[in-house]
Amino acid sequence: MLLYRYFILDFIAISFKEAFEELVQHFTKFDEQFEYGSKIPQMFLREWTQSKVWLLKLFTKVVNQLASGTAEEENTVLQSLLAVVDAEHSPNYSLLLLWASLANAVPITFWTLAFMLAHEHAWKKAKDDVAAVLGSGKEVTEDQLLKTPYLRWCIMEAIRLRSPGVVARRVIKPFTVKNYTIPAGDMVMVSPYWAHRNPKYFPDPDKFLPERWQSADLEKNIFLDGFIAFGGGRYQCPGRWFALMELHLFVAQFLQRFDCQLLSTVPELSPLHVVGTQQPTGPCHVKLTRL
Numbered sequence: 001m002l003l004y005r006y007f008i009l010d011f012i013a014i015s016f017k018e019a020f021e022e023l024v025q026h027f028t029k030f031d032e033q034f035e036y037g038s039k040i041p042q043m044f045l046r047e048w049t050q051s052k053v054w055l056l057k058l059f060t061k062v063v064n065q066l067a068s069g070t071a072e073e074e075n076t077v078l079q080s081l082l083a084v085v086d087a088e089h090s091p092n093y094s095l096l097l098l099w100a101s102l103a104n105a106v107p108i109t110f111w112t113l114a115f116m117l118a119h120e121h122a123w124k125k126a127k128d129d130v131a132a133v134l135g136s137g138k139e140v141t142e143d144q145l146l147k148t149p150y151l152r153w154c155i156m157e158a159i160r161l162r163s164p165g166v167v168a169r170r171v172i173k174p175f176t177v178k179n180y181t182i183p184a185g186d187m188v189m190v191s192p193y194w195a196h197r198n199p200k201y202f203p204d205p206d207k208f209l210p211e212r213w214q215s216a217d218l219e220k221n222i223f224l225d226g227f228i229a230f231g232g233g234r235y236q237c238p239g240r241w242f243a244l245m246e247l248h249l250f251v252a253q254f255l256q257r258f259d260c261q262l263l264s265t266v267p268e269l270s271p272l273h274v275v276g277t278q279q280p281t282g283p284c285h286v287k288l289t290r291l
C-alpha cells in the first residue's frame, strides 16, 4: 500500500496493474538480496543489479517529473526529502528512501503485533485502550493517538528488540579511542541490536516489557537512554517520526477492526538481516476475525 501511494501521490505514469506488478517484482528482488548487494561486487549478483538499474531508471523519471513541476500533490515525503538532496544523487536517494521506509517499518509492524499477541496482557490492554478511545469511528486523529500511549510503548519495545544489527560509517579523518587510532578508510560500526541488550539501560533486556517506556517522554520525542534504533548524528533516520506515526496509526486501526489469535509460536529472528531491522525466520500463523 505504501509503495502504491508513494508513486500515485507523485503522479507517476504507473497506471496499469502490470506495470505496478513489475515494480513490485523488482523491488522485492532488490530487497531480498540487499544485504549481499551492499557487500558483494554487483557482477556476482546479476538479477539484483538488473533490478537496481530498473528501479534507478524509474526514479530518474520520477525525479525529472517532480522537477518539471507537474506533480499534483505537494509536500509528499519524497518531495520534502528531494528538496535537500543534490540533483545528481536524487534517484539513488529516492530508492534509498523507498527501501529504508519499507524494509524497516514493515517488519516492525509484524513484530509489534506478534509480540503483543504473544503477551496476553499487552494485547488485551492495547485493545481496551483502542476501544475506549477510537470506538468504531472511521477517522483517527492525532489527538486520539496521543490518548493511546500504551500502543506507542508496544511499538517502541518491538523496535528496541528488533532494531538493526549495525549502523556503519566510513572514517574520513583518523581519530583515537582509548589509545587506539582508527585510520581513515576504515569502517566503524555500532550495533543498536546489541546496545539494546545492555541491562544497565534495559533491565531484563530480552523481555518484551512495554511499561519500561513509561519513563520516556515520547510526546516530546525523547527516547530512553541507550536507545539508538534510528542511528545518530547528521545521517540518522530522517523518517523516524513519520515511522512512529504510521506504525501507531496502523496498529490502532488493526486492533479496531480485527481480533487475532496465535496458532503457532512467534518465529525467531533471522540472523541474515544485519543492515535493516530484523526479519522473522518463517511464517507466523494466526486466526484473524473481523470485528
Ligand code: HEM
Pocket: 077, 096, 097, 100, 101, 102, 104, 105, 108, 159, 163, 164, 167, 168, 229, 230, 231, 232, 233, 235, 236, 237, 238, 239, 240, 242, 243, 277
Ligand atoms: C521503525 C522504522 C525505522 C527504523 C528502525 C529505521 C532505522 C534507520 C536507521 C538505523 C538508519 C541509519 C541511520 C544512521 O546511519 O545513523 C536509517 C536511515 C534512513 N531511514 Fe530509517 N528507519 C525506520 C523507518 C523509516 C521510514 C518510515 C523512512 C521514510 C519515510 C525512513 C527513511 C530513512 C532514510 C532515507 C535513511 C537514510 C538516511 C541517510 O543516510 O541520510 N526510515 N533508518
